Amino acid sequence: MPYRGYIDRVIKLFPETAEVYEIVKAEMSKYPGASHDLSHVERVMANCWKIYTEEKAGDLKTISLAVLLHDSKRHEEENSGEDHALSGAEFARTLLLNRGFPIETVETVYDSIICHSYSNHKVPRFIEGKILQDADRLDTIGAIAIARLFNHNNGIKRPLYSPEIKPKKTYDGISLTYLNHIFEKILKITPDSFWTETAQKMARERYQFTLEFTRKFLREWYALD
Missing domain, CATH: 1.10.3210.10 (Hypothetical protein af1432)
Structure with missing residues (x-):
C-alpha cells in the first residue's frame, strides 16, 4: 500500500x-x-x-x-x-x-x-x-521519474539505448528506446516551462539530476568512465 x-x-x-x-x-x-x-x-x-x-x-x-x-x-x-x-x-x-x-x-x-x-x-x-x-510534471523529472521510466514499456520490448535509433524531434507518446524518451520528453520539461514559480524552483534540482544521469549513462555506455 x-x-x-x-x-x-x-x-x-x-x-x-x-x-x-x-x-x-x-x-x-x-x-x-x-x-x-x-x-x-x-x-x-x-x-x-x-x-x-x-x-x-x-x-x-x-x-x-x-x-x-x-x-x-x-x-x-x-x-x-x-x-x-x-x-x-x-x-x-x-x-x-x-x-x-x-x-x-x-x-x-x-x-x-x-x-x-x-x-x-x-x-x-x-x-x-x-x-x-x-x-x-514534477514527477516526470528527477530520480523517481527515471525509476518510473524504466518500469514503463508501453507494451513494447524497448532497448535501453541504441545509437542507430535517433530521438524523434516531437514526442508522440512512444519512444523506441528508454534513453530516447529522456531526450524526446523529459529533458524538454525545463524548469522555466512550469507555470508557477514554486514549481519552477522545485524543478531545478530534479532537472539537473536528470541531465547528469543522462550524461553519466552515455559516458558509461561508451566506456568513457
Missing part, C-alpha cells in the same frame, strides 16, 4: 472525497506497472499542496479532486491506446456530477484533467489545472 500522507489530509479536510478515493484506488489497481500507481497520485498530491501553499492560488478541494482522478483511466490507454486524459476527464465529470459536486467544480476538474497530459500540449483554462499540470 503506497504512503497516503497527503491523500489522508485531503480526506480529513474534505470527507466527501473519501468515496472518490476508493473508486480511484480500484481504477488504479488495474494499471499493470508501478509508473502510474497510487504512489504516483500521492506524490502529485504532495506537489500540489506545496504549490498551493506557496502560491495561495486556486481552490484546494478542486485541485485535490483533479489530482485524485487525473490518471484514473491510464490503464485503459495502456490496453487500447485511448487518450487517458480525455477518458479520465469524462469519467471524472460523470462521477462527480452523480455525487452532487457543484457544476463549477466539476467543469474545472474536467478541464484540468483533459489538459494535464504532456503529449496533448493543451493549456489549462484555470489555475487549478496549471497547478495539476505542474505537480504532475
Whole structure:
C-alpha cells in the first residue's frame, strides 16, 4: 500500500472525497506497472499542496479532486491506446456530477484533467489545472521519474539505448528506446516551462539530476568512465 500522507489530509479536510478515493484506488489497481500507481497520485498530491501553499492560488478541494482522478483511466490507454486524459476527464465529470459536486467544480476538474497530459500540449483554462499540470510534471523529472521510466514499456520490448535509433524531434507518446524518451520528453520539461514559480524552483534540482544521469549513462555506455 503506497504512503497516503497527503491523500489522508485531503480526506480529513474534505470527507466527501473519501468515496472518490476508493473508486480511484480500484481504477488504479488495474494499471499493470508501478509508473502510474497510487504512489504516483500521492506524490502529485504532495506537489500540489506545496504549490498551493506557496502560491495561495486556486481552490484546494478542486485541485485535490483533479489530482485524485487525473490518471484514473491510464490503464485503459495502456490496453487500447485511448487518450487517458480525455477518458479520465469524462469519467471524472460523470462521477462527480452523480455525487452532487457543484457544476463549477466539476467543469474545472474536467478541464484540468483533459489538459494535464504532456503529449496533448493543451493549456489549462484555470489555475487549478496549471497547478495539476505542474505537480504532475514534477514527477516526470528527477530520480523517481527515471525509476518510473524504466518500469514503463508501453507494451513494447524497448532497448535501453541504441545509437542507430535517433530521438524523434516531437514526442508522440512512444519512444523506441528508454534513453530516447529522456531526450524526446523529459529533458524538454525545463524548469522555466512550469507555470508557477514554486514549481519552477522545485524543478531545478530534479532537472539537473536528470541531465547528469543522462550524461553519466552515455559516458558509461561508451566506456568513457
